[in-house]
Amino acid sequence: IKGPVFCQLLMADEINRASPRTQSALLQAMQEPRVSVAGKYYDLPEPFHVLATQNPLELEGTYPLPEAQLDRFFMQVDVDYPDLEGERQIIVNTTGTIVPEPVQVMDAKALIEAQGLVRHVPVGESVAEAILELVRAGRPETSDIEDVKKSVSWGPGPRATQALMLGVRARSVIEGRLAPSIDDVLALVHPILRHRMALTFSARAEGVTLRSIIDRLCDRIA
Structure with a gap:
């Protein structure tokens, strides 16, 4: 019987409350993507994404995610309190009798095609060099910034460089541009x-x- 990980979008609420064993199993699914049981491998469906949340305030009874697993997440989006209009919409839409129905905007095939399109977007040499310079400057071993050498315990690895390269390509496609710019790097860093x-x-x-x-x-x- 296939478990809940066999899906296209895995939503893990408060992932830091999962046990280290569960986190280790999820790490394999995020990296390969497949799972192994008794020496046999089972491929996960395509596309496969993990959307996870963490509560930064209540840490009792939690297990911090290892650096290797954090690195597998494409980005971390900090969710602050909503603005006035957003909170107004929340109280109107969630306290009545009408339950909003989700609307499909893209199927799996279209998403895979969009991901392929992103990888074909050309990136100028200046943007690629900016990404390399920025990421390498964040590593205390290679940085010439004194604050980084003094204050950073460990810096971003090559996956950060890859994520920035894919991110700026995707952002340019979403905004209808033919190629990314330095502004895309600054927006996603x-x-x-x-x-x-x-x-x-x-x-x-x-x-x-x-x-x-x-x-x-x-x-x-900049």
């Missing part, structure tokens, strides 16, 4: 890098934030 970096204990004690560090990286290419 925070959600793509923030979960692929960590501060040292002393930096956290001094009030340093990853946002400020990533802003320093952006100054290199």
Whole structure:
């Protein structure tokens, strides 16, 4: 009997409450994508995506995700409180008797075709070099920025470079442009890098934030 992981969109609510064993199994599904049981492999359906949430406030009884699994997530989107109009829509739409029905905007075949299209978008040399310079400057081993050397415990790996390259291509397609620009890199750098970096204990004690560090990286290419 196939479990819930055999789907096209896996939604994991408060993933840091899953046990390390469950997280390890999910890591294989995100990386390969397939699962293994008793030495046999079972392919997951295409396309396969994982959408996960974490509650940053209640940490009791949670298991922090290992760096290897965090790196598999394309981006981290921080969800703040809604603005006034957004909260107005929430109370109107969720407290009445009418339940909104979801509307399909794309099927699996169209999504796979769109993903293939993104990979064919040309990227200029200046954009590619900006991505490389930005990511490599975020690693304390290769950075020439003193704040990074002092405050960053570990920096973004090659998957961050790949994610930025795919992200800027996708953003240019969504906005109807033929090629990405430096502005696309700057727009995506925070959600793509923030979960692929960590501060040292002393930096956290001094009030340093990853946002400020990533802003320093952006100054290199802005």
